[in-house]
Amino acid sequence: MRILKVDALGHFDERGKRSSIYSLDFQPQGNRLATGGHDSNVKLWDATKLLQGGEASKDALLATLGNHNKSVNVVRWSVDGQFLASGSDDLFILIYRYTPGAISNTAFGMNSSSSSSSSSSSSSGSSGNGGNKESWTRVATLQGHTMDVLDVDWSPRNYLASASIDNKVLIWDCRAIGTPGAPAIMTPMRRLEGHSNYVKGVSFDPMGRFAHTHAHIYIYMYICIYLFIYLFIHLFIYLFILLVYVFICSFYVFMYSFVYMFLETCY
Numbered sequence: 001m002r003i004l005k006v007d008a009l010g011h012f013d014e015r016g017k018r019s020s021i022y023s024l025d026f027q028p029q030g031n032r033l034a035t036g037g038h039d040s041n042v043k044l045w046d047a048t049k050l051l052q053g054g055e056a057s058k059d060a061l062l063a064t065l066g067n068h069n070k071s072v073n074v075v076r077w078s079v080d081g082q083f084l085a086s087g088s089d090d091l092f093i094l095i096y097r098y099t100p101g102a103i104s105n106t107a108f109g110m111n112s113s114s115s116s117s118s119s120s121s122s123s124s125g126s127s128g129n130g131g132n133k134e135s136w137t138r139v140a141t142l143q144g145h146t147m148d149v150l151d152v153d154w155s156p157r158n159y160l161a162s163a164s165i166d167n168k169v170l171i172w173d174c175r176a177i178g179t180p181g182a183p184a185i186m187t188p189m190r191r192l193e194g195h196s197n198y199v200k201g202v203s204f205d206p207m208g209r210f211a212h213t214h215a216h217i218y219i220y221m222y223i224c225i226y227l228f229i230y231l232f233i234h235l236f237i238y239l240f241i242l243l244v245y246v247f248i249c250s251f252y253v254f255m256y257s258f259v260y261m262f263l264e265t266c267y
Contacts, residue, residue: 158177
């Protein structure tokens, strides 16, 4: 295994300052790397050039997708690598697809003002965040969560599961996405409300038959630790009292036996 630190890979704001990257995912059967970050953008990179390093890595950025207006928490490729899903603090899940066509020099989805500022900052920086080399289209917007989207995952049959701070897991039927007549705005086919706290992760099994979720359980962990310590302390106190009681009883029995034997010898 080889570990590489690629300086050219990053998200940058209008002043050229590096923003946090919250998620990344390699494209199955492809050479693209998708990243999502605090700057509300999804970026697509040529993984082959990133691995080459040097000057080649500075030209690795393929496209910037600026359709979200808040932090992007998760990016996930579909199993066949044709679609890319992104979940954000803006409550939406967006689905993208590669569509050869006109290439834009600014982030896809940005308005003119934000695009111009982003373009100027990208061109002035040394990170390689230049113009787009590929054209990507948002083919669907998934609406259903009422709070930040934290995680998404694809099943092999193109169902999508999403997890959110709203304590819900939503299941989406994405089999028709990208086909003629498919809706651009979608609602979930199923709502799973078994959790009572933040749902922080969701994952399908390789066959796509089951979905596993995990929630924010720190508060329950603290309660369990507190109860364990409370019970341990009280158990220790009770055992100590029991040992003292046994010692005192044994001492009285010993003294009684000693006095009795002493009196027997005297008389």
